[in-house]
Amino acid sequence: MSADLHGSQRAVETLVSKLRRRQVVGSREAALETVLVLRQVVSKARFSNIDQLISLIRSVGKRLVEAQPKEHSVGNTVRKLLHHIREEYNTAMTGNASSSKTVYSISNFVLQGQPRKQNVAPKSEATLTLKENDPDDPDSFARVLKPVLMEAIQDVLDELETVYDNISKNAKDHIHSDEIILTIGHSKTVETFLKVAAHHRSFTVIVAETGPSYNGHEMARALSSAGISSFLVPDSSIYAIMSRVNKVIIGAHAILANGGMFAITGSLLAANAARVHSTPVVVCAGQFKLTPLWNLYHDFGALDFADPSSVLGFEEGNLVDKVDVLNPYYDYVGPELVDVFITNDGDHPPSSVYRLIKETYDDDDHEL
Amino acid sequence: MAPAPSLPIHPPNGPVNGDASKQPPQGRSSQKSMTKAERRELQEKQRAAKAAAKAGGPVNGAPSKQAAKPTPQATAAATPKRPTKSNEAPAPTASALRTQTAARARAASVSVPTPANARGLRIFSHFGLPKPVSVAKGDIHPTILRLALQFSEFKITDYATPPNNTLSRHLMTYLSPQISHLVAARPMSVTMGNAIRQLKLEISGSDIDLPEQDAKDALCQKIDNYIRDRIIIADQVIEETAGNKIKDGDVILTYARSSVVQKVLLGAHAEGRQFSVIVVDSRPMLEGKRLLSVLASAGIQCTYILLPALGAIITEVTLVLVGAHSIHSNGAVYSRAGTALVAMMAKLHSVPVVVCCETYKYSETVQLDSFTKNELAPQGDLFSSFPSVKARDSLTLENDEHLEILNPLYDLTPPNCITAVVTEVGVIPPNSIGSIPVALGRLL
Numbered sequence: 001m002s003a004d005l006h007g008s009q010r011a012v013e014t015l016v017s018k019l020r021r022r023q024v025v026g027s028r029e030a031a032l033e034t035v036l037v038l039r040q041v042v043s044k045a046r047f048s049n050i051d052q053l054i055s056l057i058r059s060v061g062k063r064l065v066e067a068q069p070k071e072h073s074v075g076n077t078v079r080k081l082l083h084h085i086r087e088e089y090n091t092a093m094t095g096n097a098s099s100s101k102t103v104y105s106i107s108n109f110v111l112q113g114q115p116r117k118q119n120v121a122p123k124s125e126a127t128l129t130l131k132e133n134d135p136d137d138p139d140s141f142a143r144v145l146k147p148v149l150m151e152a153i154q155d156v157l158d159e160l161e162t163v164y165d166n167i168s169k170n171a172k173d174h175i176h177s178d179e180i181i182l183t184i185g186h187s188k189t190v191e192t193f194l195k196v197a198a199h200h201r202s203f204t205v206i207v208a209e210t211g212p213s214y215n216g217h218e219m220a221r222a223l224s225s226a227g228i229s230s231f232l233v234p235d236s237s238i239y240a241i242m243s244r245v246n247k248v249i250i251g252a253h254a255i256l257a258n259g260g261m262f263a264i265t266g267s268l269l270a271a272n273a274a275r276v277h278s279t280p281v282v283v284c285a286g287q288f289k290l291t292p293l294w295n296l297y298h299d300f301g302a303l304d305f306a307d308p309s310s311v312l313g314f315e316e317g318n319l320v321d322k323v324d325v326l327n328p329y330y331d332y333v334g335p336e337l338v339d340v341f342i343t344n345d346g347d348h349p350p351s352s353v354y355r356l357i358k359e360t361y362d363d364d365d366h367e368l
Numbered sequence: 369m370a371p372a373p374s375l376p377i378h379p380p381n382g383p384v385n386g387d388a389s390k391q392p393p394q395g396r397s398s399q400k401s402m403t404k405a406e407r408r409e410l411q412e413k414q415r416a417a418k419a420a421a422k423a424g425g426p427v428n429g430a431p432s433k434q435a436a437k438p439t440p441q442a443t444a445a446a447t448p449k450r451p452t453k454s455n456e457a458p459a460p461t462a463s464a465l466r467t468q469t470a471a472r473a474r475a476a477s478v479s480v481p482t483p484a485n486a487r488g489l490r491i492f493s494h495f496g497l498p499k500p501v502s503v504a505k506g507d508i509h510p511t512i513l514r515l516a517l518q519f520s521e522f523k524i525t526d527y528a529t530p531p532n533n534t535l536s537r538h539l540m541t542y543l544s545p546q547i548s549h550l551v552a553a554r555p556m557s558v559t560m561g562n563a564i565r566q567l568k569l570e571i572s573g574s575d576i577d578l579p580e581q582d583a584k585d586a587l588c589q590k591i592d593n594y595i596r597d598r599i600i601i602a603d604q605v606i607e608e609t610a611g612n613k614i615k616d617g618d619v620i621l622t623y624a625r626s627s628v629v630q631k632v633l634l635g636a637h638a639e640g641r642q643f644s645v646i647v648v649d650s651r652p653m654l655e656g657k658r659l660l661s662v663l664a665s666a667g668i669q670c671t672y673i674l675l676p677a678l679g680a681i682i683t684e685v686t687l688v689l690v691g692a693h694s695i696h697s698n699g700a701v702y703s704r705a706g707t708a709l710v711a712m713m714a715k716l717h718s719v720p721v722v723v724c725c726e727t728y729k730y731s732e733t734v735q736l737d738s739f740t741k742n743e744l745a746p747q748g749d750l751f752s753s754f755p756s757v758k759a760r761d762s763l764t765l766e767n768d769e770h771l772e773i774l775n776p777l778y779d780l781t782p783p784n785c786i787t788a789v790v791t792e793v794g795v796i797p798p799n800s801i802g803s804i805p806v807a808l809g810r811l812l
Contacts, residue, residue: 224771236706240738240779266676
């Protein structure tokens with residue numbers, strides 16, 4: 001009993017320390033690890049009513065988010081799981097798939113008008129006999145509900161694992177032949193998207209290498225080895241070549257509630273240059289990157305900073321003391337600069353991101 | 369730090385081995401190359417003979433020394449590698465030292481562009497082969513001009529009018545091969561063109577009746593005046609004018625390295641104004657580091673960032689100061705690649721953009737985009753421009769079948785992003801740039 005609890009606690013601790021030390025690289029990796037840890041937590045958890053389970057998951061989620069606040073996909077996954085759990089619970093209890101609260105709020109108004117529901121079909125078709133807080137058999141509640149919950153968690157895991165394929169499904173409809181596409185840095189989502197499109201179309205890709213991480217080199221190599229003709233250019237020439245570029249396709253680190261996004265540094269330059277030349281900007285990102293966060297004032301606190309020695313190395317010894325060096329890792333790109341988000345759940349303009357967030361997460365969970 | 373290749377040639381003075389300027393299309397090039405090659409052969413022989421004679425000849429002070437150094441080396445390496453259409457196989461820089469024939473043989477065997485030559489790859493094929501010697505923007509132009517003029521000057525002083533010929537006419541034809549040699553070394557830039565045109569004007573205006581030595585002295589004097597007025601004094605005037613735009617508490621942003629902007633900042637600091645500078649830098653040249661060390665040693669508070677970080681910092685900036693390679697009559701500014709991005713971001717955040725530019729950089733042509741005229745960065749020691757913390761294998765440095773690496777050196781900033789241009793004839797808004805010749809009082 002206590003050993004079980006211990007096991008799941010240990011898993012949580014491991015993930016917390018990995019996140020804090022930035023050993024988990026990539027938002028999809030972080031999301032996957034979070035789901036696995038939460039699955040362990042839920043399977044080993046002991047609870048006799050739903051609130052206990054939810055508060056358990058929230059406390060775990062809070063610890064994970066605090067370990068690495070800039071890795072938004074961790075918090076998003078926790079929120080998504082909570083949403084699924086509440087759904088399953090409500091279905092099991094009442095037999096219909098609507099949310100339990102009848103508070104008059106604009107969120108309900110918005111949800112009622114939905115032509116389509118994004119949710120998966122509830123797992124339990126029949127109303128299960130759920131007895132909360134049964135004094136004789138405290139585990140009955142948990143026992144009955146757990147299989148249903150595990151299936152819901154498995155759904156989330158499946159969705160994460162197939163994210164690249166789903167995003168690339170309609171890749172060939174977004175790119176026509178002989179196009180010149182600009183991309184920045186190395187996004188696996190964009191890479192898969194382009195590779196799938198290359199099976200049907202022939203086009204050229206220009207990759208901006210984006211200092212100081214120079215991830216663009218990886219991307220260029222990956223694309224050219226897949227047979228796509230590519231150019232590698234330094235970031236300084238983005239404006240110069242923009243007049244010849246037909247489309248800008250970039251990846252995102254996190255999509256914010258107002259339709260803006262955090263993306264790798266350099267994306268803001270490309271998005272602005274594209275706007276000046278009226279070139280469409282397409283962002284490929286999985287749904288797990290949707291974050292119920294706002295960035296109205298673009299503080300430095302919202303960005304993540306990396307090691308300044310890659311900008312001005314220590315070999316420039318005498319300069320190092322006298323000079324301030326900045327190395328932000330992400331840029332904030334406003335919603336007016338993006339034309340469409342291509343996600344595994346379809347294409348959305350930035351103006352409907354708020355609706356997606358409403359559907360995917362519950363209001364209570366915005367603050368874990 | 370210029371990624372200069374390992375050549376025993378002094379970068380600032382160096383129109384070294386040449387690469388042709390803009391690529392002619394495939395068919396024409398083979399024709400042209402024959403005749404040009406033959407002509408070059410002839411020039412080489414002449415120059416070799418001259419160099420031999422000069423080695424023991426009269427020494428004319430500094431100019432001759434400088435001119436003499438590039439000359440023998442230029443002779444040895446003067447053949448521009450005959451580019452076939454492909455710019456996918458840039459000739460290695462060390463070939464500068466090989467003989468003519470070896471160079472030509474190698475050029476002939478340069479691989480034909482890859483069969484999968486998609487339309488995209490062809491779009492940039494006019495850029496031409498990268499040049500072996502890197503040149504920084506504001507820093508080099510006066511020097512090249514000096515070289516060009518001194519080169520010609522040396523020719524002028526060393527030159528003797530053949531009998532029955534007037535000085536003006538014959539000198540002009542004598543100078544043409546020298547000029548085309550320079551042009552072969554580096555695509556004709558606006559500044560070179562202006563200087564050469566001015567020189568030709570002076571030559572044709574020289575009085576026929578003057579004795580030869582006097583005429584030559586007069587021409588040399590004119591050349592010296594050009595350098596002094598249009599370059600050196602112009603810089604001083606710009607330094608003062610632009611310096612007056614800097615107020616206490618300003619946060620000034622500059623991009624890469626312009627010698628004029630450097631003078632302005634140092635001058636304003638010496639006058640006791642309190643301001644801080646943000647230096648924005650980018651590959652391939654990473655020239656900002658040199659500017660940074662000069663400013664930091666002068667005691668100016670500096671911040672250093674790479675270009676992609678611009679979005680995070682632009683809200684703090686009060687003034688953007690940049691230099692230019694050339695300015696055009698529609699107000700567009702042709703300068704180091706990346707300047708257009710800086711100007712665009714500044715405009716979006718309502719920060720004034722001031723371009724510091726001497727009038728000898730003015731060109732009457734109108735340029736519409738960065739493509740029609742551009743140069744590629746030289747292949748040098750590329751590792752030096754990447755951070756040392758980055759593993760070398762992760763960096764792509766070679767072209768292969770589907771991948772090409774392009775490093776354009778210049779870009780065009782449209783006039784609507786620029787607030788004002790500071791020249792030695794005044795502070796001019798971009799849509800009035802065409803009035804510079806009028807302001808100068810004479811035609812360029």
